[in-house]
Amino acid sequence: MTSEAVTLSVRARGKPIKNLPEEFVIAPGGSAAQLYRALASKSRLPIHRLRITKGIDGSYIPDSQAVTIHRTGLREQSVIYVKDLGPQVAWRTVFVVEYLGPLLIHPLVYLLRPYIYKTNEPPSELQTLSLILITAHFLKRELETLFVHRFSLATMPAFNIFKNSFHYWVLAGANLAYWIYGPNSPTARPSNPAITYPAVALYVISQAGNLSTHITLRNLRSPGSTERGIPKGIGFDLVTCPNYLFETLSWVAIWIVTWSLSAGLFILVAVGQMAPWARKKEVKYRKEFPGKYKKKKYSMIPGLF
Structure with a gap:
C-alpha cells in the first residue's frame, strides 16, 4: 500500500448538499471514520445524517475507525457518493x-x-x-x-x-x-x-x-x-x-x-x-x-x- 495521498471525487446522492467539496484528499491509511468526519465538518451536517457509498458499485462505506481508505478499494480519482439521510x-x-x-x-x-x-x-x-x-x-x-x-x-x-x-x-x-x-x-x-x-x-x-x-x-x-x-x-x-x-x-x-x-x-x-x-x-x-x-x-x- 502506497503512503501517497489519494484524491477522491465527491458527489451528492439525491438532493444537493451545501458546502460539500467536489474533491477530497486523504491518505490511503486514513480511516473511513476520518472521511465521514471531514465531510460532515465541511458540509456542516451531523455525521449521522451522512451515508457514503462507492461510485463504482454503490457499496456502502462504513463509518469505522477499523476500516482504512485502502481497504475500501478507493484509489486515486475514485468517485464517492454522499447522501443526506435527513433528520435523525x-x-x-x-x-x-x-x-x-x-x-x-x-x-x-x-x-x-x-x-x-x-x-x-x-x-x-x-x-x-x-x-x-x-x-x-x-x-x-x-x-x-x-x-x-x-x-x-x-x-x-x-x-x-x-x-x-x-x-x-x-x-x-x-x-x-x-x-x-x-x-x-x-x-x-x-x-x-x-x-x-x-x-x-x-x-x-x-x-x-x-x-x-x-x-x-x-x-x-x-x-x-x-x-x-x-x-x-x-x-x-x-x-x-x-x-x-x-x-x-x-x-x-x-x-x-x-x-x-x-x-x-x-x-x-x-x-x-x-x-x-x-x-x-x-x-x-x-x-x-x-x-x-x-x-x-x-x-x-x-x-x-
Whole structure:
C-alpha cells in the first residue's frame, strides 16, 4: 500500500448538499471514520445524517475507525457518493418511545374501565394477570434499552419513530388493551388453572430466555464499538435469532392467557416483521464469518423458518 495521498471525487446522492467539496484528499491509511468526519465538518451536517457509498458499485462505506481508505478499494480519482439521510433520532430514543405506549395505555384502560365500558364490575383475575404480564414485558424492554442493548447504528431517520410507534402504541397498546379489559372479553371469565398456569410458566421461561440472548449479544460488542461476533449460548444452537423465538413464545403465552384475537393479530404482525430480519441476520453471519459460523437451517422458529 502506497503512503501517497489519494484524491477522491465527491458527489451528492439525491438532493444537493451545501458546502460539500467536489474533491477530497486523504491518505490511503486514513480511516473511513476520518472521511465521514471531514465531510460532515465541511458540509456542516451531523455525521449521522451522512451515508457514503462507492461510485463504482454503490457499496456502502462504513463509518469505522477499523476500516482504512485502502481497504475500501478507493484509489486515486475514485468517485464517492454522499447522501443526506435527513433528520435523525437515536435508536435508544426510538425504543424508549415505542415501548412507552403500552406501558401507559394498559394501566390507563384497566383503571378507567368504569368510564370506558360503562360497567361497575371489577376487573377479573385474568384481566389483572394480563395487565401484569403485558406491563412487565414492556417494562423489561425499557430496562434492556437503557442498560443492556448496544446498537450497531447510532440513529435512524426521525420519521421512523412515528411508523415504528404505530406497531406498539396501536396494536400492542390501544387495540390490545381495549379488547382485553372489557366486560365481554374472554379474560372476564373465570380462569382455568390447567391452561393459565402452564401459560404463565411459558411466559416466565421465554422472558428469561429473551433476556439471556440480549445479554449474549451485548457482550459481543464493547461500549461505543460496532464490531460483530458469533453469538453462542442458550438458543443460538437452534436458530439464528433466539431472541425473536423467545419474544414470539412470550406473546403466545399472553395469547393463551387472554384468548384475545387482538393478541393473535399482534403476534402475526410481529412474526411477519421479525422473520425477514432473522433471515437477513443468517445471511449476514454466513457472509461475515465464512468457515467459522455454523450455518443454521432455521433462522427464527425450529421446523418452520
